[in-house]
Amino acid sequence: xxxxxxxxxxxxxxxxxxxxxxxxxxxxxxxxxxxxxxxxxxxxxxxxxxxxxxxxxxxxxxxxxxxxxxxxxxxxxxxxxxxxxxxxxxxxxxxxxxxxxxxxxxxxxxxxxxxxxxxxxxxxxxxxxxxxxxxxxxxxxxxxxxxxxxxxxxxxxxxxxxxxxxxxxxxxxxxxxxxxxxxxxxxxxxxxxxxxxxxxxxxxxxxxxxxxxxxxxxxxxxxxxxxxxxxxxxxxxxxxxxxxxxxxxxxxxxxxxxxxxxxxxxxxxxxxxxxxxxxxxxxxxxxxxxxxxxxxxxxxxxxxxxxxxxxxxxxxxxxxxxxxxxxxxxxxxxxxxxxxxxxxxxxxxxxxxxxxxxxxxxxxxxxxxxxxxxxxxxxxxxxxxxxxxxxxxxxxxxxxxxxxxxxxxxxxxxxxxxxxxxxxxxxxxxxxxxxxxxxxx
Amino acid sequence: xxxxxxxxxxxxxxxxxxxxxxxxxxxxxxxxxxxxxxxxxxxxxxxxxxxxxxxxxxxxxxxxxxxxxxxxxxxxxxxxxxxxxxxxxxxxxxxxxxxxxxxxxxxxxxxxxxxxxxxxxxxxxxxxxxxxxxxxxxxxxxxxxxxxxxxxxxxxxxxxxxxxxxxxxxxxxxxxxxxxxxxxxxxxxxxxxxxxxxxxxxxxxxxxxxxxxxxxxxxxxxxxxxxxxxxxxxxxxxxxxxxxxxxxxxxxxxxxxxxxxxxxxxxxxxxxxxxxxxxxxxxxxxxxxxxxxxxxxxxxxxxxxxxxxxxxxxxxxxxxxxxxxxxxxxxxxxxxxxxxxxxxxxxxxxxxxxxxxxxxxxxxxxxxxxxxxxxxxxxxxxxxxxxxxxxxxxxxxxxxxxxxxxxxxxxxxxxxxxxxxxxxxxxxxxxxxxxxxxxxx
Numbered sequence: 001x002x003x004x005x006x007x008x009x010x011x012x013x014x015x016x017x018x019x020x021x022x023x024x025x026x027x028x029x030x031x032x033x034x035x036x037x038x039x040x041x042x043x044x045x046x047x048x049x050x051x052x053x054x055x056x057x058x059x060x061x062x063x064x065x066x067x068x069x070x071x072x073x074x075x076x077x078x079x080x081x082x083x084x085x086x087x088x089x090x091x092x093x094x095x096x097x098x099x100x101x102x103x104x105x106x107x108x109x110x111x112x113x114x115x116x117x118x119x120x121x122x123x124x125x126x127x128x129x130x131x132x133x134x135x136x137x138x139x140x141x142x143x144x145x146x147x148x149x150x151x152x153x154x155x156x157x158x159x160x161x162x163x164x165x166x167x168x169x170x171x172x173x174x175x176x177x178x179x180x181x182x183x184x185x186x187x188x189x190x191x192x193x194x195x196x197x198x199x200x201x202x203x204x205x206x207x208x209x210x211x212x213x214x215x216x217x218x219x220x221x222x223x224x225x226x227x228x229x230x231x232x233x234x235x236x237x238x239x240x241x242x243x244x245x246x247x248x249x250x251x252x253x254x255x256x257x258x259x260x261x262x263x264x265x266x267x268x269x270x271x272x273x274x275x276x277x278x279x280x281x282x283x284x285x286x287x288x289x290x291x292x293x294x295x296x297x298x299x300x301x302x303x304x305x306x307x308x309x310x311x312x313x314x315x316x317x318x319x320x321x322x323x324x325x326x327x328x329x330x331x332x333x334x335x336x337x338x339x340x341x342x343x344x345x346x347x348x349x350x351x352x353x354x355x356x357x358x359x360x361x362x363x364x365x366x367x368x369x370x371x372x373x374x375x376x377x378x379x380x381x382x383x384x385x386x387x388x389x390x391x392x393x394x395x396x397x398x399x400x401x402x403x404x405x406x407x408x409x410x411x412x413x414x415x416x417x418x419x420x421x422x423x424x425x426x427x428x429x430x431x432x433x434x435x436x437x438x439x440x441x
Numbered sequence: 442x443x444x445x446x447x448x449x450x451x452x453x454x455x456x457x458x459x460x461x462x463x464x465x466x467x468x469x470x471x472x473x474x475x476x477x478x479x480x481x482x483x484x485x486x487x488x489x490x491x492x493x494x495x496x497x498x499x500x501x502x503x504x505x506x507x508x509x510x511x512x513x514x515x516x517x518x519x520x521x522x523x524x525x526x527x528x529x530x531x532x533x534x535x536x537x538x539x540x541x542x543x544x545x546x547x548x549x550x551x552x553x554x555x556x557x558x559x560x561x562x563x564x565x566x567x568x569x570x571x572x573x574x575x576x577x578x579x580x581x582x583x584x585x586x587x588x589x590x591x592x593x594x595x596x597x598x599x600x601x602x603x604x605x606x607x608x609x610x611x612x613x614x615x616x617x618x619x620x621x622x623x624x625x626x627x628x629x630x631x632x633x634x635x636x637x638x639x640x641x642x643x644x645x646x647x648x649x650x651x652x653x654x655x656x657x658x659x660x661x662x663x664x665x666x667x668x669x670x671x672x673x674x675x676x677x678x679x680x681x682x683x684x685x686x687x688x689x690x691x692x693x694x695x696x697x698x699x700x701x702x703x704x705x706x707x708x709x710x711x712x713x714x715x716x717x718x719x720x721x722x723x724x725x726x727x728x729x730x731x732x733x734x735x736x737x738x739x740x741x742x743x744x745x746x747x748x749x750x751x752x753x754x755x756x757x758x759x760x761x762x763x764x765x766x767x768x769x770x771x772x773x774x775x776x777x778x779x780x781x782x783x784x785x786x787x788x789x790x791x792x793x794x795x796x797x798x799x800x801x802x803x804x805x806x807x808x809x810x811x812x813x814x815x816x817x818x819x820x821x822x823x824x825x826x827x828x829x830x831x832x833x834x835x836x837x838x839x840x841x842x843x844x845x846x847x848x849x850x851x852x853x854x855x856x857x858x859x860x861x862x863x864x865x866x867x868x869x870x871x872x873x874x875x876x877x878x879x880x881x882x
Contacts, residue, residue, distance in 0.1 A: 019766065044645045140611050147607055148589060166588055170581050198669075204485045205666050207648065224665050225646050231669055232643075235676030236760050239683065243756025243853065244749055252761040253771070257778065261785050264753050268827075271749050272790050276797055278741035283807070289730065289737050296730050296737040300719035300861050303741055307748075308685055308712050308854040312705050315684025319677050320693040325460065330694070337698065344702050349713050356717055366724070386709075412684065412853035413749040420741050 009033060011041050018049075019253060027056030039068055047076040048250060054089065063092045070145060071097055072117040072226070075104035079114075112197050113190040115230065116211045116220030117145040123177050125152050125160050130173035136165065145223055148207050152181050159210055159218045161185060187212050190219050194230045199324050201227045238322055241406065242315065244271065244413035267413070274417040278303075281421055285428045292439040294367060295431055298378050299424070305349055306385030306423040307416030313338055313393030314410045321397060321407050331398045335391070342390030346383035354379045370438050377427075377434045384430065385423040392418050450474060452482050459490075460694060468497030480509055488517040489691060495530065504533045511586060512538055513558040513667070516545035520555075553638050554631040556671065557652045557661030558586040564618055566593050566601050571614035577606065586664055589648050593622050600651055600659045602626060628653050631660050635671045640765050642668045679763055682847065683756065685712065685854035708854070715858040719744075722862055726869045733880040735808060736872055739794075739819050740865070746790055747826030747864040748857030754779055754834030755851045762838060762848050772839045776832070783831030787824035795820045811879050818868075818875045825871065826864040833859050 009032040021029060030038050030053055042050060042065050050069075054062050054077070066074065066089055074093070078086045078101065086105075090098060100118045107113030121139045123132045132150060140147045150168060152160045161181030171180050186204070188197055188211045200209060201224060208223045237247040246263040248255050282289075289296050317334065320326040326334070354375045361371035393415045397407035432440065450473040462470060471479050471494055483491060483506050491510075495503050495518070507515065507530055515534070519527045519542065527546075531539060541559045548554030562580045564573045573591060581588045591609060593601045602622035612621050627645070629638050629652045641650060642665060649664045678688040687704040689696050723730075730737050758775065761767040767775070795816045802812035834856045838848035873881065 019768070019771070137610055140607050147610075166581050169578055169588075201666070201669060202673075207666075224669065225642070225648075228639075228642060228665065228669055228672060231672045231676070232764065235672070235680070236764065239676070239680055239756055239760045242680065242683065243753050245753045245756070248757070251764070251766040252757050253766060253774070257781065261782050264750075264782065265786055265789050268746070268749055268753070268786055268790060269793060272742075272746055272793055275742045275745050278745070279738050279797070282738040282741065286734050286738065290734045293727050293731045296740070297720050297723040297727065299737070299740055300723065300744055300865065301713075301716045303745075304716050304719070304748075304854075304857060304861055305709070305713055307745075307857065308709055309705075311852075311854050312684050312686045312709070315680055315686070316689070316693050319680045323673065323677065323692070325692040325694060327460070330460070333694070340698065341702055341705065345706055345709055348706050349709060352710060352713055356720070411752075413745075413752050416745060416748065416857075420745055424741065 011037050014041065023052045024056050027053045031057065031061065039065075043068060043073075046251075047073065047080060048254065050077050051080045052254075055085070059092075062089065066092045067094065067097070070117055071100040071104060071119065072115065072145075072220075074101045075114065076109075078105060079109055107190065110194045111190065112188045112192040112194065112211050112222055113219065115194055115197065115226050116190075116222050118220040119144045120208075120210070120218070120221045121147050121150050122153050122218075123150040123163070125154070125176070125178040125181070127177045128173065129168045129171045129175045129177065129180060132163070132168050132177050133165075136168075145221060146208055149210075149221070150177070151210055151218055151221075152177055153218055157218055158216045159185070159187065159212055162210060185210060187216070188222060189214070195234050195322070197222055198227050198230045198234070202324075234322065238318065238408040241408040242318060242411050244268075244411040267411075271413050271417050274414075275420065277421045278424060281424045285424070288428055288431060288440060291441055292431075292435065294374060294439070295377075295428075298381075299427070301353070302378070302381050302385055302427050303420045303423045304416075305382055306389040306419040307412070309342060309345060309386040309389030310393030310415035310419045311389075311412035313342075313390045314396060314412065314415045315393075317394050317397045318408050318410060321401065328398060328401055331395065334394050334398075338390040338394040339387065342387035343383065345390065346386035349386055350379035350382040353382050370435070373434050373438055377431050380430045380434070381423075381427040384426040385419065388422055388426065389415070389419045392422075452478050455482065464493045465497050468494045472498065472502065480506070484509060484514075487692075488514065488521060489695065491518050492521045496526070500533075503530065507533045508535065508538070511558055512541040512545060512560065513556065513586075513661075515542045516555070517550075519546060520550055548631065551635045552631065553629045553633040553635065553652050553663055554660065556635055556638065556667050557631075557663050559661040560585045561649075561651070561659070561662040562588050562591050563594050563659075564591045564604070566595070566617070566619040566622070568618045569614065570609045570612045570616045570618065570621060573604070573609050573618050574606075577609075586662060587649055590651075590662070591618070592651055592659055592662075593618055594659055598659055599657045600626070600628065600653055603651060626651060628657070629663060630655070636675050636763070638663055639668050639671045639675070675763065679759065679849040682849040683759060683852050685709075685852040708852075712854050712858050715855075716861065718862045719865060722865045726865070729869055729872060729881060732882055733872075733876065735815060735880070736818075736869075739822075740868070742794070743819070743822050743826055743868050744861045744864045745857075746823055747830040747860035748853070750783065750786060750827040750830030751834030751856035751860045752830075752853035754782075754831045755838060755853065755856045756834075758835050758838045759849050759851060762842065769839060769842055772836065775835050775839075779831040779835040780828065783828035784824065786831065787827035790827055791820035791823040794823050811876070814875050814879055818872050821871045821875070822864075822868040825867040826860065829863055829867065830856070830860045833863075 009029055014029050033041055121136050121144050123135055136147050136150055148165045150163045154160055161183045162185040163177055163181040167180055186209055188209050190211050190213050208221045210221055211219045213219055240247045245267045357375040357378055360366045367374045396410035396415055400410055401407045450470055455470050474482055562577050562585050564576055577588050577591055589606045591604045595601055602624045603626040604618055604622040608621055627650055629650050631652050631654050649662045651662055652660045654660055681688045686708045798816040798819055801807040808815045837851040837856055841851055842848045
């Protein structure tokens with residue numbers, strides 16, 4: 001760390017410099033902040049960055065910062081580390097938090113249980129509103145996640161209802177909680193997938209939702225700020241899968257080089273092996289090309305048009321599925337729509353393609369006396385591959401989901417590979433039909 | 442609407458049936474719910490769906506539901522409608538809300554001002570904590586967005602600081618607000634882009650942030666539930682652009698057919714015109730192909746490998762930019778990284794490609810006595826195009842952003858088109874180098 005930076009480290013300076021610092025420098029810089037600035041700064045870091053800092057500071061600082069974390073944030077951080085480091089940092093927590101965090105670590109990272117905080121405000125159903133408020137005030141001094149909802153539990157810790165702080169506050173002081181609470185609150189099952197949890201929050205203005213087990217025992221709460229992270233994380237995963245690779249799970253610049261190459265290389269190799277089929281398909285048509293070299297000229301144009309059309313269709317469907325706008329049972333509505341869209345778009349591109357062939361023929365005489373037939377072959381193939389692209393692109397996500405695979409794996413490159421191979425068959429099929437007896441012997 | 446559905450309409454039934462209902466049926470179904478269920482259901486709809494329902498109910502229902510909406514939600518809904526309908530619905534609001542909503546409509550939809558609610562809780566700096574709480578309790582009975590932050594304003598409505606309800610609640614009753622409040626709260630400028638606002642919320646646990654003008658006059662608050670919507674919306678836009686099309690802005694199944702075809706057709710046509718360059722490039726090499734038809738066989742394989750590599754790289758960079766992980770000034774770090782990744786991945790695919798050529802030669806004698814040279818040509822080209830793909834894919838988002846265009850337009854198909862054309866030049870360039878005197882005359 002340069003002396004220059006050392007003199008004027010403020011949270012803002014550090015935020016700006018952050019991406020350019022190595023792990024050791026980051027930890028050092030955090031320690032240069034004042035105690036309270038440093039604490040706040042540490043808390044606003046992503047779990048990944050927090051883990052990086054903790055691995056580079058003294059045991060004392062590790063203990064201080066670990067103890068600042070809410071149990072759910074501590075669990076997120078620990079999930080990143082290997083088992084040995086995890087145990088070492090867990091041991092720094094006080095006993096009750098240790099227990100809470102261990103319980104959270106037992107859940108899958110992307111389940112509601114792995115997202116929740118066990119620190120919620122609880123009240124009894126027979127309390128009066130003013131008693132409940134006083135009791136919440138007491139709890140507000142502890143480290144509970146939010147006082148804005150009071151969860152009403154019976155003696156077995158089963159959830160009877162939820163009263164928002166605001167409702168308690170606005171109701172007559174002598175009214176009992178049972179009469180103020182909502183008895184049918186929206187609840188989250190502990191094993192619910194985090195994407196579904198995010199959909200429950202959508203557009204309903206909840207700040208937090210209770211997490212319960214099968215018997216309605218209260219386990220914790222999921223707060224909306226965690227949902228923002230979930231939404232970003234899921235979108236990033238989808239986008240990366242859609243780009244034709246495994247999700248990185250870690251910010252790009254912080255991903256180890258070889259780990260990144262592995263995540264990209266795996267899919268690239270799979271796609272490459274798929275694309276080898278194009279070489280096999282092409283071999284079948286070598287004679288056609290030998291007889292009419294002009295056929296080779298349009299191959300990239302035609303297969304890429306199919307790929308582009310497929311890429312659009314699969315993006316639309318994958319995203320609509322992620323947002324819950326389209327369900328598995330909708331597939332037949334979408335087949336119709338995409339068939340119509342594919343033909344319309346195919347006709348559009350075919351028109352452009354025919355214009356190109358005719359124009360070049362007029363200007364340069366490129367295609368000789370069979371120009372019209374070449375134009376028909378190119379135009380017809382474009383309608384075929386663009387339609388095929390729209391159908392493959394839109395149906396592949398459904399097929400993957402039906403097979404319980406992630407629809408987001410129907411990436412642009414994956415769809416393009418399928419369409420490339422079948423597009424070549426369409427192209428040479430139409431060429432044989434149109435050109436036999438003229439360009440083809 | 443079938444009598445069957447009519448008998449048992451509950452919010453859950455309606456939620457499940459929603460995607461399958463036409464606009465008129467949706468409105469009808471909402472009216473079949475009980476008054477309070479119908480109100481809740483209406484409020485949880487997206488602005489787009491709310492607009493659809495309002496266009497299909499009586500004036501009385503329109504008035505009731507319009508008046509339920511918070512000003513920011515009303516503004517979101519009205520922004521969807523044409524001017525005439527907008528005026529008509531605005532007129533149904535009571536006078537103060539009418540003024541608030543009109544003020545919000547003046548902001549750009551994707552600016553902080555277009556996102557904020559003007560209904561926040563305010564306190565004076567010289568109030569005691571218990572007075573402030575009593576005053577907040579009073580405000581909680583009105584329709585303010587949240588009581589969880591009290592905004593401390595001077596007489597000119599300038600923001601002096603923010604006190605969280607919880608802090609006021611936990612502090613000694615006689616302490617004055619000025620001493621409890623945070624004097625350096627995180628603030629949002631009214632013209633700030635919504636994506637930047639979302640980044641401010643990231644990982645900091647804010648439930649709401651104050652929106653101010655250039656002179657720190659308090660204009661409203663942005664709440665975290667709006668941020669969840671922003672994050673979803675921006676991710677959807679990015680994903681759709683990345684798939685090679687204009688963002689739809691409306692759920693897939695609710696987009697008009699021709700509007701969707703137009704949004705897809707525009708980009709498809711642009712990409713097609715770009716791909717026409719491949720036909721021109723290929724024409725230059727017709728003689729090569731005539732002499733060595735085997736060259737045509739590997740064209741789809743090679744250009745698609747470049748496209749796939751480019752698609753991976755551009756996805757990674759676009760997403761990292763959207764999350765603020767990578768800045769414009771990082772480009773040189775990324776060039777180095779992607780160059781190395783591209784070469785590594787290229788060598789991987791080249792190995793697979795060479796194995797394929799050699800294996801087919803051994804098994805079927807496909808490539809004749811120059812098989813080794815063919816293998817070298819294919820392998821060398823793969824290293825070249827995969828590296829080129831990684832470089833183009835990673836740099837294009839930087840170039841677009843430098844030109845103040847949206848980096849997300851560096852879509853998989855866009856990158857593939859660039860790489861297709863240049864990939865052909867690499868392939869035939871290497872072929873000339875390696876095969877002249879043997880396969881090429």
